Amino acid sequence: MSRPFLRPRCCVAPFALCLLAAGCGSASETHTAGGDAERGRELLWQFGCGTCHRIEGVVGAVGEVGPPLDGLARRVYIAGVLTNTPENLARWIRMPQDIAPKTAMPDLGVTEEQARDMAAFLYLRR
């Protein structure tokens, strides 16, 4: 049994729930894929991710070719084909073509460590 990403109380009705359920602490449970988010931000800029995706917090990331990456941490599926876990996200960033051969997302030659850093930053986009 895997732990749910968020406790329910924090998700749907933020107003009442935050008032009522004090210790529901979930923001700190963010998966960070063991990467360095700050470096991830720099890499997302260097690899040109922002030319296709809107990413809040990355300079010039206003692309509209693919889906926006804000709120990615809450999404259930990555690219519609993988369940959203930090490992899967890093894997997807590294080799999208292997996972979904028809995808428009190119293989950018990202290393394992770089992918983890990028995933760490993207997981902060709630």
Added chain:
Amino acid sequence: MSRRGAIRLLVVLTLAGTLAGAAVVYFGVYNVAATEQHTAPVYWLLNAALKRSVAQRAENIDVPPLDGRIENGLVLYREHCLNCHGAPGVPPNAFALGMTPLPANLAHTARTWDVRDIYWVVRYGIKMTGMPAWEFRVPDEQIWDIAAFVAALAHLTPREYEALAARVGTREGPLKPAETQAREDAVTPTPHPAEGDAGRGKKALQQYACVSCHEIPGVVGAIHPVGPPLAGMARRGFIGGVLPNTRANMVRWLRDPKAVDPDTAMPNLGVTERDAHDLAAFLETLR
């Protein structure tokens, strides 16, 4: 104001309020049609009340060991739940798409609800939602099997679900929406205007359960981030990450996403040609 005056005012206000409430009921002001989503405040209130009600009651349930329940849970799920909720890449049965509220996408539920809450809902059901109580129909152990399986949906890709279902070997799945679609296309030779009707498309978002999986600006209840958000869809470069965003491709994708990308979690929802044009016309307004 004197004390008596205050009491009188209170009585008058109470009476007026009661009368107004009675008038709303008597004149049928609130539309109960399933094709009309609740207003945003009502939706929010009902949703918040539902979550709190379940959370309060499920909090102290003791969870038995959940290991090894998934396969049995899958069998039960396909028997009892699949018709309304669908599964990764598998659409619900056509009738379920007409329900309001729409049966939830459980992969999202699995990520946002605790397993106790899931168990409680399966066991006791939810009033006025169409979610039945299974307490008197399914033994408690099996309800835990179902809850364990639903919780596992958080990490089950469409492919993995397919493989698991094939391995477990279950009963016949639900009626394929593609069949209903073919039937409907045959019955109503739809004059599909190429421009599409965006207003009708907005209603169709509810009827094809788009709102269960996508965040869509301006649509009440479309708050579940299962797939990508649809804001700015008119300017998006690719549909589903695989098709260039043109009207023809959008219609193709909406009608049969699985045919375009067999890996996608988006199921074939039996969208007719005309409805696909209307949906596409609405999506083109999301700039």
Added chain:
Amino acid sequence: MKRALPLLSFGLAACSGVQHALDPASEESAFIGGLSWLLYGGATAIFLLVMAIAAYAVFGPESRKRLAHRKLIVGGGILFPVVTLTALMTYAFAGAPNLLLRGEPALHVEVTGEQYWWRVRYLDENGWAQFETANEIVVPANRTVAFHLRSADVIHSFWVPNLHGKLDMIPGHSKTMQVRPTRTGVYRGQCAEYCGTQHAKMAFTVEVVNEKDFERWHAARKATARIPDSPLLQRGRDVFLSAGCGSCHTVRGVNESRALGPDLTHVGSRRTLGAGAIPNSLGALAGWIADSQALKPGNRMPAFRNLQPGDLQAVAAYLASLE
């Protein structure tokens, strides 16, 4: 004091950089920089002196009355400014020839400002173009370079603060700026005359390298494009031709010369895309092709939104391979 420290370090850090008039990398900018420092230093000294006299006049002891004297008014108010400003003007005029054309340049580069990028042509001794590139200029150190500045549409202004002052590019005119770089490095330039919606994203770089590196670079740039050596890159080249890229862009050795957009013969080796808009990479190339209008709205390249995923990836990979 603690608060002053960051300010101080900021002030010092601000005196060097890839786009800085007080961090000279050429003889011309060294003169401009020296003149600037002279002005800042002199103005500061005069300002402090005047403030000191004013303070003395207001708060000083009884002896301050001596200030109320005709000699101070005439000397400090008329004579001193006349002498100082005349000296400054003489110094500036005497130095001005440093900024003009001196002798025969070793290299002629024609730079044309276009909305919103820089067309760069390296010219031979007869003024004919040897090859064309865009947004990135490479010049040898310690050689005199002549930039022939033109405009294809509206008024732009060519400005690389580390190398020289601004010079406007006027449609219908050709102006020449002469630079003798003294220090290797990459220096950033920027259009300095508002030229339209994407004026802010109209940057370029001038890289100063030693003679040998320059010869190597020059020879490499003169060459035609690399031949694609894998099925993916071959498909990319075919897409380049069939999707219409070749109607505006030239890849020498692949299609006929087209003058609308930047020459892409060696686009893979550029640092940025869209004249400094985004860092160049395979991903950025793909994103730029698919929807350049989202990244730099109003630029002249249409968004290629009808490319199939495989075609888009192939053409992006092909362009990235053109080093």
